Amino acid sequence: xxxxxxxxxxxxxxxxxxxxxxxxxxxxxxxxxxxxxxxxxxxxxxxxxxxxxxxxxxxxxxxxxxxxxxxxxxxxxxxxxxxxxx
Numbered sequence: 676x677x678x679x680x681x682x683x684x685x686x687x688x689x690x691x692x693x694x695x696x697x698x699x700x701x702x703x704x705x706x707x708x709x710x711x712x713x714x715x716x717x718x719x720x721x722x723x724x725x726x727x728x729x730x731x732x733x734x735x736x737x738x739x740x741x742x743x744x745x746x747x748x749x750x751x752x753x754x755x756x757x758x759x760x761x
Contacts, residue, residue, distance in 0.1 A: 681740070681741040682696075694711055694713070695714060696708045697709045713726055731756065
């Protein structure tokens with residue numbers, strides 16, 4: 676099973692809000708989720724809140740983040756921790 680770490684949109688029209696999820700890559704955007712890892716709210720000041728331990732655990736297990744998620748993880752410093760441990 677190919678696992679991806681990606682964003683799942685749950686916000687209303689013109690008010691985006693996303694959940695950070697680990698999901699089977701073959702599922703659609705609103706499909707079944709393996710695990711909720713955090714949230715991303717691009718409009719507020721506290722934009723990106725994620726469980727760092729769980730994200731690193733999924734990355735070490737072979738999960739692949741999407742491009743947007745990789746950029747967010749780089750900004751938070753989680754991606755560099757993953758690369759150092761590798």
